[in-house]
Amino acid sequence: MARILPAILMAGLLPTPALTQTLLNGDHSIAGDLCVGGRCTDNESLPTGPLHLKQDMLSIRAYDTSDLIGFASNDWVLRFNESGQGGQSFFAVHDETAGLTPFRVDAGAPENALRVDATGNIGIGTGLPLVNLHIYDSDGAGILMEDNAWQWFVTGTQDAFVLFEPQSPAIPFQIRSGAPDASIHVAANGNVGLGTHAPGAPLEVVNNSTFSYFRLTARQAAVNRSVDVTFTGGPLGTGELRYNIVDGDGPEMKLNANGDMEIGGTLITGGPTCASGRDAVFNAAFERHSVTDHAALMWENGHLPAVGPTLQGQPMNVSEKMGAMLNELEHAHIYIEELHGENAALSAEVAAERALNAAQADQIAALSARLDALEGN
Secondary structure (H helix, E strand, O other): OOOHHHHHHOOOOOOOOOOOOOOOOOOOOOOOOEEEOOOOOOOOOOOOOOEEEOOOOEEEEEOOOOOOOOOOOOOEEEEEOOOOOOOOOEEEEEEOOOOEEEEEEEOOOOOOOOEEOOOOOEEEOOOOOOOOEEEOOOOOEEEEEEOOOOEEEEEEOOOEEEEEEOOOOEEEEEEEOOOOOOOOEEOOOOOEEEOOOOOOOOEEEOOOOOEEEEEEEOOOOOOOOEEEEEEEOOOOOOOEEEEEEOOOOOOOEEEEOOOOEEEOOOOOOOOOOOOOOHHHHHOOOOOOOOHHHHHHHHHHHOOOOOOOOOOOOOOOOHHHHHHHHHHHHHHHHHHHHHHHHHHHHHHHHHHHHHHHHHHHHHHHHHHHHHHHHHHHO
């Protein structure tokens, strides 16, 4: 009888299938354990805890009767399992006013599925969370982020930290275990460092060696798919930039700190060009200076007219100079050809004069012989 009375006293507080209700006004206390629900008996064994709920479709509802504007008024339900055959077993916090269930724990959830320690750290899969959020799984912890159209999966195992895109599927980002310090560093100003915590440029590649390089690879190239851009101490120890197509024959280009460049092949430039063309001097319509006029301009200005001045100790445009020198060389060959023609004509004239002189000498000799003969007679 002592246990039945408390149950009757609580009938007005919690819903039961009883046919009658008892309303108790004022404050009341129950000293002892209490069983509430349609399956409670008059000889309940209550070994743990002062309150036991016992019936089908268990729940505890909290009705907020606030009706003043601005006051909170949502009703909440603590639910224990689904009703009916085949229903799921769980514990849930349900916002009955909004029709939402923000929190649910299914039956069979593992030990430490969710743990909040005394410091506020949250553990998922661990009872000893060491940081704000600590996720543990013996096979590798992961986080799946998803919206209505896409998923991203972040996982960490003993082998690697991986960002995985299930839709592709693809792994756009991965850090393998054992990667060195400062493998990737993005500074506050946006500079990216590979091998450094203090990148001094938009992209800085640092190697703890006498050289550092990065490689560009085109996988679909038929041959020579990669090129290395390397910075090394060089033979002078002053720094040298090298460009090397990875084909096993060494760098194709070297540039040292003095500005000296060495290339393993030929040099073809698309630099400045002559407006009328380098070979325009051979066109009949081209207005070309005479040798005398060209020489006068050369001596007056102190440089070849087409080449322009080349100042001592000053940089020069090699491509432009080479083109201008070709133009002057073509002028020179034309002048040489013209002078050769003039020289040939002069030579012919000289030969004719010599032949004439020789004939005249022969005539004079013949006349002298005749005079000598006449005088002898």
